Amino acid sequence: MLFYLITLNLARFLSEEVPTLKEGEQNAESVSAVEAWNHSDFLCRNYVLNGLADALYNVFCEKKTAKELWESLDRKYKTEDAGAKKFLVGRFLDFKMQDSKPVISQVQELQLILHDIHAEGMTLSESFQVAAIIEKMPPAWKDFKNYLKHKRKEMNVEELIVRLRIEEDNRNSERRLFTPNVAKANVVEHGDKYNAKRKPRSSGKDSKLGAKKGTFKKKFVGKCYNCDGIGHKASDCKKPKRAREANIVDAISHDVSNINLCAVVSEVNLLGSISQGFRL
Incomplete structure (x- = not known):
């Protein structure tokens, strides 16, 4: 105006x-x-x-x-x-870098606050700005922060930013090298666990019965050798053991009584004569 x-x-x-x-x-x-x-x-x-x-x-x-x-x-x-001056000083003192954000972008935010402080007439020496930036570095950069603190050679803000940019690029490249192997190992491990826990599927009424009982069991459709009943095995028969042995003996005697002995003898004689004819 x-x-x-x-x-x-x-x-x-x-x-x-x-x-x-x-x-x-x-x-x-x-x-x-x-x-x-x-x-x-x-x-x-x-x-x-x-x-x-x-x-x-x-x-x-x-x-x-x-x-x-x-x-x-x-x-x-x-x-x-x-x-505004007091507010800028408060922003500068409360500013802390985080591991979840790039360090260079956070340094640029801190530079903007320092620029506003200078614009308000409050001058800060460059050595103080360098020390403040180093002190506000995130926890993951603790080793690099200690390395910069022990350097005797004075640095300006531009040199510090160059060092931080190089260090951040190196960390990003190392992270890209190790991340794919870890991801593949996790995929294989999860795949093995999934295959080990995987169960065969069933459909229809059988799946419903299996879901109710916990495991699916196929129904027996043959004949029981114990009681000649259909729909269960001899091992599942409800009759006592003695009754089963008696039934076996009765079945054998019944089969023997039904054999025609005359027909058996004539058949044996016929087979004997045929075999003699072949020898002659």
Whole structure:
């Protein structure tokens, strides 16, 4: 706003007092000079009001002259500047680097805070800035921080940033080399565990029965040798053991009684004569 008023040749009205006519100066020339000054002061005052936000316009529109308006704004923003200085110092002291972010980007954020501190008139030596950056490095850089602390040669901020950039590039390259092998090993390990725990699938009613019993068991469809029943094995038969042995003996005697002995003898004789005929 000050630059804009200078280009309009109105900046002098920010510091000049309002002219007044004395009793002996009631001539036309003096009156026209006062009117011209009031007109220029009116323009200067309204240029400043036009540059304010709507909320501030309602506060400062009651000021009668450009000088009074400018001094009110100056007091307001000087108070804010004093608070800004304290705020910047607090930001600088509370700033801490984290392992989850790149170090170079965090150093650039700290440089912006230092730049704002210098802009507010608070000067810090370059050696102090280098020491502050080193001290605020993240915990994972503890060894490199101790290495920089023990260096006797003085460094400026640019040299420190170059060293940090080289160190960060080396760490990133090492991380890329070791990460794929670990990932493959994890994939193989998880795959083996998955295959070991994997169970065959079943469908339909069998899967439902298997889910209820815990394990699937195929139903027996053959004949029981104990009771000639169908649908269970002899080992699962509910009849006692003696009854099963008696049934076996009865089955054998029943089969023997049903054999036709005459037919067996005639068949044996026939086979014997055929074998003798082949020998002759």
